[in-house]
Amino acid sequence: MSEGQGEERNSGSRDTPHTFTIPPRSVASGRVYRVQASKPRATRLQRLRNSTLLSSAQLAATVLTTTTTRLWLFASSGVGSHTMLNVFRRCARRLMSTATEASSSAYPFSKVAVIPPPPPVPTPEPVKFGKGLMAYLPQRTLPQHKLDLLARFNKRHPERIMPGSVLQVTTNHAPSSFTGVVLSIRRRGADTSFVLRNVINRTGVEVQFFVCSPHVKDIKVLMRAGGKGGEGRVGRRMRRAKLFYLRDSPEKMTAISAGLR
């Protein structure tokens, strides 16, 4: 194990066959890269594995307490039978399931990769063959509060947001809130967005907000455009999906804001 004094090592990794070790600068390079040729002293984990069979709970406890836990991950590629090793893997994986920065023990190939928590919904079988994959992916990658926001833009939701409603969007950065009439809704799954128009200091201002963007904190309906259910006052039902004609009619914009007051 001590192949050379003062050898630099990657932070957290130790004698792992899949990690590229940065060699020290002092070595005169004929061969810059060094192969882990010598077999290291049997670690505590390996000695345990070779000894009598322990229960999986005891093994899991040993795995977590020992410092060389990373070693079990890399004796892979189907060489030999590792039934005990699979028990380790399953226990340790269940125990470290929260979203944490990937230390080398979880993912040895990158120091900065992030491991998100597993999705709550189990994967349907056809998705593994590509059927319905793109429609399923927002559920897998987005947090639940974003999925709830997205659902309100569906055409079939009982409290759906329709063009002509007046919304107030709260954002994380300046301006912290923006109010306006919904001119258009662009439905693209995770890329769904809408345009709000308002007249501020006699200047028409339009802002496009992406529903799943981390900047959008909250969407509040101040006045809904016709239809059933939902909070806020009721306005006119618009006979169009895209209300771009409002850009040329300031009187209709005034009527909407009067209806709000």
Next chain:
Amino acid sequence: MLRLWSFGARPALPRCRAFHTTVVSNATAEAESSAASTSQWTPNSVRTGLIARKRGMMVMWDNFGVRFPVTILQLENCQVTANIKTVRADQSEYHAVQVAASDRSPKNTTKQMLGHFQKAGVPPKRIVKEFPVTPDAHVPVGTTLSAIHFVPGQFVDVIAKSIGKGFQGTMKKWNFKGLRASHGVSVSHRAAGAIGAHQDPGRVWPGKKMAGRMGGERVTTQNLYVVRVDSDLDLIYVRGCVPGVDDAHVMIRDAKKKMTQLAQHNSAKGFFEKILPKGLTGLPFPAGTKELAKALPPMIVAPSTRVTDPLVPRE
């Protein structure tokens, strides 16, 4: 420019395959002798690639809230069918790993291909391609490759057949400017115009840009950043666009310019921190297999490469 630092360490990567007598050898014996536990990625190694299907595009937001597009690539039972070693007339060697993907019904596969797949011990496949590798990067035949082969944070090249555009005119195909819309131009607003000089040379040069079939040819998009890897569904999320239609087969390999070349050059020059992109400590070698995917987390995300918050004004 004489690059002294590259003389000794340059590997014998194939540049031409003039005499390609394919000697397909099952390198299982070779691969087992240099077992997976001792073969490690070196800066002079070139790993195999994968074959995937382009499923579509989506959007993601990084930790600063900046929106960027991603393309979803899904592996469909991608397996190694052969390890190729060809010795050319000048005794140099060409090494490659042959990979196949997308299972196919035996009744639709020719007898010749059925025999080939039976020899490899894999079900019949729709697409078979090979990736040039270095001799240490051979993978045992029959191995099922996984999306875990690529590390989030690395760069890849994606190769696919571009969308066919049919017979197109010179304006679309070669960005010609056409002629004026008015001022007397008759019936030739989108025409190519003149195609040559006069008596000298008195002919049209070969290769003259003219109208013709556009698209439907092999295109490589280079240096795409791998954002996320999902080994449960065998998905690779790459940032940006990829050639081809949805559900088309694509070949993915480590980027030649930002991974392979930089690793070789920086290790020869002694810049050890620059061998791999920032944050990466290694690559699955010789390949990321299904067994390795079971030992690692099912989903891994790369952080954004941005340093400053674009929504905070600079001082």
